[in-house]
Amino acid sequence: MAESTLAAKPASRSRTLLGTGVGNALxxxxxxxxxxxxxxxxxxxxNAADPFSAILSTLAVFAVGFLARPIGxxxxxxxxxxxxxxxxxTLSVGGAAVGSLAIGLSPTYAAVGAGASLILLTARLVQGLAHGGEMPSAQTYISEMAPARRRGLWASLMYFSGTLGTIAGTGVGAVLTTVLSEPQMNSWGWRIPFVLGGILGLYALVMRQRMSETEAFRTARTDPEPMWAAIVRHRRQALQVIGMTVGLTVSYYAWAVSAPQYAISARGVDPTGALWAGLLANVVFIAVLPLWGALADRIGRKPVMLISAGGMALAIFPLDGMIGSSPVRLFAAMSVAMVLIAASAAIAPAVYCEMFxxxxxxxxxxxxxxxxxxxFGGTAPYLQTWVGQSFGAAWxxxxxxxxxxVSAVIVTTLPETRGRRLD
Structure with missing residues (x-):
């Protein structure tokens, strides 16, 4: 019924896609x-007296924020x-906005000492809770609203919209580093994107309040089995989710999110050039996401995911060596990596939802x-910096x-779920 309802109401379909996409992007x-x-x-x-320790501490807080995600x-x-x-x-996008505002308006270490570090940690924990709830809630919503035969294509909206958010953040960084001096960026320029994200979060909050609930949830059959018993009964699927995710999440955070920062700090790439390279590579990523989603709706989920995990495993060493100290080479390496990663990212939300x-x-x-x-994802930027400094990037x-x-092996154990109706 959900499929025919959405097909008959283009306005409802547009509201579904826009509300999910804008909130996820922010x-x-x-x-x-x-x-x-x-x-x-x-x-x-x-403490600014030890710059390398400060950046490691900042990345450690990044990892701590991830620890809140399972709770979220x-x-x-x-x-x-x-x-x-x-x-x-709706609640998840609100929590993310509050955390962003807290970071953007926070006093500095020079003003309040360790209190600034505590504010940063608390804000990231709030965002970790919110982001931990956003992805499963939104991908469940979009998968349940999608026509069964086009669920792979619709599911690509998750990383499509999410990457638009990443591009927006990288683009703001590129613009700010272009128009502001380094002292201005270090002093106050970094606050602008956080405050902007918090304000725009209010808009996403209103949009999501106006969305309709999914037909699958409204008509779900009553099951006398306790929820936790049902979760335990599906423990094999839960382990498969972990196995499928580990390769995708580390490669995504290393190449889509942290590659420009790592190129700046460890490879000596010009900051402005590195940020623009990251932005353009993510444009390539979102361009191919719908293509992979549509292909998975035609040939199946497993072949596309195996192309992604296996292809990236084979290409990753040559791509790492390609970066050098040039923004152009960074862009080329990131683009190839992003095309391969996109194959899994496009359809993973659909595959997850088709399992439960x-x-x-x-x-x-x-x-x-x-x-x-x-x-694995939360520790990726820290490990990338620490391992690179201590043992070399190859490790x-x-x-x-x-x-x-590991992810490729797990994919071979999955049933093919293309076109499956969600019960």
Missing amino acids: EWYDWGIYAVFAPFFAQQFF AWLFGLLADRRGRRMAM PTRIRTVGVGIPYAVAVAT FTGYIAALLL
Whole structure:
């Protein structure tokens, strides 16, 4: 019924896509600008006497924010499965906006000492809770609203809109570093993107309040089995979610989010050039996402995901060597990586949702997904910097390749779910 209802009401379909996409984009914007602007504000929240320690501390807080994501997935997942997808999505985008405003308006370490570090940590924990709830709630919503035969294409909206948020954050960084001097960026320029994200979050909040609930949730059959018993019964699927996610999340955060920052701090790439390279590579990423989603609707989920994980594992060492110290080479390497990563990113939300029944779909996906992202994605920028400084970049590259191979093996254990109706 959901498919025919949306087909008959183009306005409802547009509201679904726009409300989900705008909110998801702002959530990713709020989350991603932290990594983009870390080199500029690290010494504002930690002791400026040791710049390298300050950047490591800032990236450690980035990782700590990820630790809140499994808790957020649990809280928002239960809310989405009991009270509705729309309510969980609305609260998640509000939490992300509050965290962003707190960082943008925070006093500095020079003004209040360790209090500034505590504000930063608290804000990232709030954003971690919100982001942990956003992805499973939104991807469940869009998958349940999508026509079964086009769910792969519709699911590509998640990373499409999310990457638009990342591009917006990187673009703001590129513009600010172009028009402001380095002292101005370090002093106050870094605050602009955080305050902007918080204000725009209010707009997304209103949009999501006006969205309709999914037909699958409204008509879900009553099941006498307790929710936690149902989750335990689907533990194999939960482990498969973790295995599928580890390679995607580390490669995504290393190449889509942190590559410009790492190129600046470890490869000596010009900051402005590196940020523009990252922005353009992400444009390539969003351009191919719908293509991969549509292909998966034609040939199946498993072939597309195997192309992604296997291809990236084979290409990652040559791509890492391609970067050098040039923004142009950074762009070329990032673009190739992003095309391969996009194959998994486009359809992962659909694959996750096709693995679980309606009454535990959000929490069943959200908790294992958040655990994988927190454990592997959250530590990626820190490990990339620390391992690169201590042992050399090849060790971290090998770590990513190994996780991609793990994901490829897990994909072979999945049933093909293309076109499956969601019960």
